[in-house]
Amino acid sequence: MAKRRRLNPRPSRSSIPESNHDSTTTPPEISEDDTCPVCQLLLYRPVKTGCNHTLCQSCMATWAEVSLSHEMQIVDIDTDIEDQQSHQPFDAAEELEARCPMCRTQTTASLDQVRSQELQTKYPEAYTQRLAEGTPSDPDTTQTLQTLTLHIGNTHQLTTPTQPVDVSDPTPPNRHAWTFFLRPSNPHLLEEVHIHLQPTFRPARVIRTRPPFEVSRLGWGTFTVTAQILLKAGYSWVHAEAQDSPDGAEGGMLGVEWRLDFAGRGSMGRLRVRVR
CATH class of the missing domain: 3.30.40.10 (Zinc/RING finger domain, C3HC4 (zinc finger))
Incomplete structure (x- = not known):
């Protein structure tokens, strides 16, 4: 009689090592x-x-x-502008x-x-x-944005008239020596600044192509100075009031206004704008 072959007992389910079918782990939920x-x-x-x-x-x-x-924002005219300048x-x-x-x-x-x-x-x-x-x-979307700080204002000094006062002339004597200035935190971005004075001044428009962007005059009364700031080619103002520059550059010109202040030594304002 042939011997019956003895089969190996089936291993229990608990003895079979479980394979990890999901090798990936679930990323943690973001808090x-x-x-x-x-x-x-x-x-x-x-x-x-x-x-x-x-x-x-x-x-x-x-x-x-x-x-x-x-x-x-109006700031003290003695504010140290150099400490606030940043070209980053x-x-x-x-x-x-x-x-x-x-x-x-x-x-x-x-x-x-x-x-x-x-x-x-x-x-x-x-x-x-x-x-x-x-x-x-x-x-x-990769264009670099820069923050440009503009300090705008005027210095003032009361002077003594060098000419005899003509009592028949109703116009007050020119006793106010003033300097209008525009001081950008990064002047290298500016191509030029057009400064517009009252028509009684000659010339009534002054163009500055390098620092200092300022003009000095002697007069008898205050008025509003307008400055048109033109950026160099490739840059544009990120500002609702930006205009195209005379050469057609889109958003390349920004106009600012300053009322001359003859009280004391003058005054200064600070304007922060964006340049792309």
Whole structure:
């Protein structure tokens, strides 16, 4: 009689090692605290405002562009302009005053490097995707924005008339020595400045092609000086009142006005504008 072959017992289900059919891991869900309040995506290159809000650098830059106040602020004529001059490219809202999109407080923002590194470590896949999305290929979107600070004003000194006063002449004597000035934080961006005076002055239009952009006169009364600021080729003003320059450059000219101040030593205003 042939011996019956003994079969090996079927191993129990618990003894079979389970294979991992899904080799990928599910990316962690992005916390609400790590989401930009503007675009509702993972914070990318986060900036922190002075009012303690955090959002994407590009979102703050876009918001600052539409919310930037173009109103001139009067500052002390003795303000040290050199300390305020910056030629750095526009980076989010770095040192640029704009209203926070969350609380509408006038504030500035700066890049939060520590938070950026934390997000890259916490969400490597999502951050890589944001990196790819945040690298624009359109040349129009890669143009560098700069913040240009313009200090505009006039100095003043009361002088003694050098000629005898003609009592029959109703016009007051020219006793006010004044200098109108325009001091940009980056003069290398300017092609020239056209300064328009009252028609009684000769010449009534003065063109300055290099610093100092100023004109000095002796007169008897105040009036409004208009200055047309022309940028060099390839640059344009990011301003609602920008005009095409005489040579046809789109948005290449910006006009500003200043009322001469003969009280004391004069006065000065500060205007922050954007250049692309």
